[in-house]
Amino acid sequence: MKRLVMGAVFALIAGMGQAAPVQWTEASGGNGHYYELVSGDFTWDEANTAAQGSVFNGMQGYLATATSALENTFIFNLLNVTTPIAWLGGSDADSEGLWTWVDGPDKGTAFTFLGFPTGAFQNWAPNEPNDAGGNEDYLHIGFFGDQWNDIPGTLDYAYVVEYSADFLAPAAVPLPAGVVLLGSGLGIMALRRRRRV
Numbered sequence: 001m002k003r004l005v006m007g008a009v010f011a012l013i014a015g016m017g018q019a020a021p022v023q024w025t026e027a028s029g030g031n032g033h034y035y036e037l038v039s040g041d042f043t044w045d046e047a048n049t050a051a052q053g054s055v056f057n058g059m060q061g062y063l064a065t066a067t068s069a070l071e072n073t074f075i076f077n078l079l080n081v082t083t084p085i086a087w088l089g090g091s092d093a094d095s096e097g098l099w100t101w102v103d104g105p106d107k108g109t110a111f112t113f114l115g116f117p118t119g120a121f122q123n124w125a126p127n128e129p130n131d132a133g134g135n136e137d138y139l140h141i142g143f144f145g146d147q148w149n150d151i152p153g154t155l156d157y158a159y160v161v162e163y164s165a166d167f168l169a170p171a172a173v174p175l176p177a178g179v180v181l182l183g184s185g186l187g188i189m190a191l192r193r194r195r196r197v
């Protein structure tokens with residue numbers, strides 16, 4: 001019992017300062033997806049890996065993809081005074097000038113090509129993306145308000161993870177019944193042998 005209480009206290013402390021995912025509800029004109037601002041210092045790669053390793057209600061996390069003006073506003077509104085900038089899931093690291101969403105239901109969708117819109121939603125600040133220093137291949141929000149900027153992925157920022165019912169985490173594969181039976185049998189035999197000694 002004591003251990004249970006201690007576990008609950010540790011879980012509570014670990015979760016402190018970390019907001020739970022919030023839903024952009026369909027009733028409010030949203031897409032039903034969930035979003036979570038994860039504060040801290042992460043390179044873009046670290047943020048991407050952490051987002052991909054996050055699961056919420058069976059949905060697989062991915063770095064947020066702002067695919068409409070309303071969604072971009074919803075994501076921007078998650079930011080606050082202590083965490084004013086965050087990574088999003090856009091990059092042109094694979095092909096300079098070709099900006100795509102790297103993961104989630106919109107994975108591979110290009111939103112900018114050599115500075116031109118592709119037809120998909122984009123929200124660059126004036127004169128962005130400028131690939132300043134020839135080294136800005138990752139997308140963040142908050143640097144110019146709700147407008148986007150490209151920036152080196154080695155810098156440290158918070159990130160926004162998104163969860164969609166259209167992008168589920170792989171289901172755990174159940175063990176075949178035979179393997180479970182064999183495991184139980186071996187366990188029972190080991191117990192009996194230990195009692196005999």
Ligand code: 2F8
Nearest residue numbers: 128130131132136149150151152
């Ligand atoms: O003026 C916009 C420009 O500002 C900075 O470069 C001087 C940003 N880079 C960093 O902060 C590292 C650019 O991304 C931005 O385009």
Ligand code: CA
Nearest residue numbers: 130131136150
């Ligand atoms: Ca830039």
